[in-house]
Amino acid sequence: MTPSPEPVLPSDAALVEAFRAGDEDAATDLVARHAAPLARFLASSGAALDEVEDLVQEALFRAFRRLDTWRAEASFRSWLFTIGGNLLKDEYRKRRKRRMVPIQDRDLPHHDDPSADLVAKETEIRLQKGLGHLPRLQREVFLLRVQGGIDYDEIAATLGTTPGAARVHFHHAVKRLKELVQ
Amino acid sequence: MTSCADLLDRMPEVAAGRTAWTAAEATHLGACAECQGDWKLIQRARQLGDRAEARVDPAVLAPRLQGRIDAARRGDRLRRAGWVAGLAFAAGIALLVWRGGGSQRSGTTSAPAFQIPVAELDSLDDRQLQTVLEALDEPVGSDISPEVPTFGELDNQQMERVLRSLEG
Numbered sequence: 338m339t340p341s342p343e344p345v346l347p348s349d350a351a352l353v354e355a356f357r358a359g360d361e362d363a364a365t366d367l368v369a370r371h372a373a374p375l376a377r378f379l380a381s382s383g384a385a386l387d388e389v390e391d392l393v394q395e396a397l398f399r400a401f402r403r404l405d406t407w408r409a410e411a412s413f414r415s416w417l418f419t420i421g422g423n424l425l426k427d428e429y430r431k432r433r434k435r436r437m438v439p440i441q442d443r444d445l446p447h448h449d450d451p452s453a454d455l456v457a458k459e460t461e462i463r464l465q466k467g468l469g470h471l472p473r474l475q476r477e478v479f480l481l482r483v484q485g486g487i488d489y490d491e492i493a494a495t496l497g498t499t500p501g502a503a504r505v506h507f508h509h510a511v512k513r514l515k516e517l518v519q
Numbered sequence: 520m521t522s523c524a525d526l527l528d529r530m531p532e533v534a535a536g537r538t539a540w541t542a543a544e545a546t547h548l549g550a551c552a553e554c555q556g557d558w559k560l561i562q563r564a565r566q567l568g569d570r571a572e573a574r575v576d577p578a579v580l581a582p583r584l585q586g587r588i589d590a591a592r593r594g595d596r597l598r599r600a601g602w603v604a605g606l607a608f609a610a611g612i613a614l615l616v617w618r619g620g621g622s623q624r625s626g627t628t629s630a631p632a633f634q635i636p637v638a639e640l641d642s643l644d645d646r647q648l649q650t651v652l653e654a655l656d657e658p659v660g661s662d663i664s665p666e667v668p669t670f671g672e673l674d675n676q677q678m679e680r681v682l683r684s685l686e687g
Contacts, residue, residue, distance in 0.1 A: 361585055364581065364584065364585060364588070365577075365581040365585070368577045368580055368581040368584060369577040369578075369581065372575050372577045372580055373572040373575055373577070374572075375575075376568070376571040376572050376574060376575040377565075377567075377568025377569075377571055377572050378568070379571065380567060380568055380570070380571030381564065381567050381568055381571075384571075386570060386571060386574060387574075389571045389574050389575065390574050390575055390580070393575050393580065394580060394583060394584060394587075397580070397584055398584055398587050398588065398591075401584070401588055402588070402591060460563060461563070461566070461567055464560075464563055464564060464567060465567070479564075482531050483531045483534070483561060483564045483565060483568075484564070484565075484568045486531060486532065486535050486537065489528075504528065507527075507528075508524065508527060511527060511557055511560060511561070514560055514564075515556055515557070515560050518560065518563070519556075
């Protein structure tokens with residue numbers, strides 16, 4: 338028996354066009370596709386875990402309200418991440434100080450070994466701080482690549498650089514983070 | 520042969536579960552301490568996002584978002600309607616002003632329309648009505664005594680001035 342071919346998912350551009358034409362299901366599909374990576378990106382960028390959901394909603398809301406400004410040459414996801422990143426910066430400005438992620442006990446994976454929990458917590462805090470110390474382009478490329486799963490071509494289009502330069506930034510970011518975390 | 524740089528490029532995809540190591544990559548990773556350090560870092564970074572991802576439920580988020588978008592659109596429509604109404608009102612006022620000014624400029628100011636208060640006439644008795652009708656029969660302005668002097672009453676100087684004004 339021949340396996341049935343996998344259904345071809347509509348592209349982001351097609352979903353955006355459908356949403357503009359009044360198809361509300363298209364918005365649901367876009368949310369299902371991008372909300373989780375956006376949450377990853379925001380948390381890794383320094384958003385507190387208990388604020389992630391609100392920030393994701395606000396970023397998506399702003400994106401849907403400004404769909405006319407999306408240039409299809411950049412991927413929808415990276416454009417969304419840019420909006421999310423700007424939103425986070427606005428939040429920081431409002432508070433006048435950068436707030437690091439408060440990692441709470443309930444956020445940590447449950448282990449029987451308390452010392453393992455402590456090590457994991459410390460590692461995550463160091464990683465979070467390390468990300469904060471990276472140069473802007475290195476940090477953005479790293480987050481887009483690791484949390485967004487975006488390839489170098491799309492990252493380059495989003496950040497106004499070349500795929501080769503994006504790759505170099507990613508490699509430098511990994512090297513630097515390793516030094517900071519260890 | 521797999522290089523460390525190529526392996527690092529593939530790590531985000533493998534960590535996200537979108538693909539798996541090839542046999543050659545797995546062999547390289549097993550033998551290279553540098554790559555093992557990179558791999559550990561990428562996995563930790565992914566874990567940082569895992570808890571955030573768990574906090575977002577698209578099935579709950581999508582209807583909330585749609586509600587906000589609908590409300591914002593309704594607000595937009597109301598604001599637009601307000602603007603249109605305001606503009607229409609302003610245009611109406613401008614038209615009234617323009618028409619008033621235009622008729623004055625053209626010098627065709629019409630005399631106010633003569634209006635008979637019909638309802639009030641109904642309440643008059645015959646005598647009163649007759650009086651009103653007689654008043655209407657008189658030529659307009661006949662009750663005003665003209666104070667303009669005739670040419671015969673002008674002295675020489677005044678007559679000279681009138682003639683000059685007539686000649687331009």
